Amino acid sequence: MEEKKLIKSKPHSITIEGRERLIINGVRDVASFNENEVSLETEAGGLVIRGTDLHINRLNVDDGNLFIEGYIISCVYNDKIDIKKTGSFLSNIFK
Numbered sequence: 001m002e003e004k005k006l007i008k009s010k011p012h013s014i015t016i017e018g019r020e021r022l023i024i025n026g027v028r029d030v031a032s033f034n035e036n037e038v039s040l041e042t043e044a045g046g047l048v049i050r051g052t053d054l055h056i057n058r059l060n061v062d063d064g065n066l067f068i069e070g071y072i073i074s075c076v077y078n079d080k081i082d083i084k085k086t087g088s089f090l091s092n093i094f095k
Contacts, residue, residue: 010063011043013025016075019072020071020072021067022066022067022068022075023065023067024047024065024066024068025064025065026042026043027059027061027065027066028042028061029041029061030059031046034054035053035055036052036054037049037051037054038056046078046079047075047076047077047078049068049072050072050073050075050076051073051074052070052071052073053070053071054069054072
């Protein structure tokens with residue numbers, strides 16, 4: 001008998017503290033990042049964070065948590081990011 005495994009989606013939320021700290025839950029993958037922009041895929045779709053001096057402090061894709069520090073200018077949702085085209089954050093590191 002074949003056992004079906006249910007994949008439970010993680011709840012998605014964003015908390016911005018004083019435009020200097022960003023806590024995101026429900027992160028599936030980080031597509032790209034630099035000091036001015038972080039592109040990621042969340043349970044609610046693609047998300048692009050723009051700012052200055054952005055740093056990813058913690059990323060746990062298993063739990064879906066991401067912590068970013070820097071000056072936050074904007075957070076914009078878009079259609080889902082195609083990770084296969086851009087390459088994921090982790091695949092870019094291990095190339």
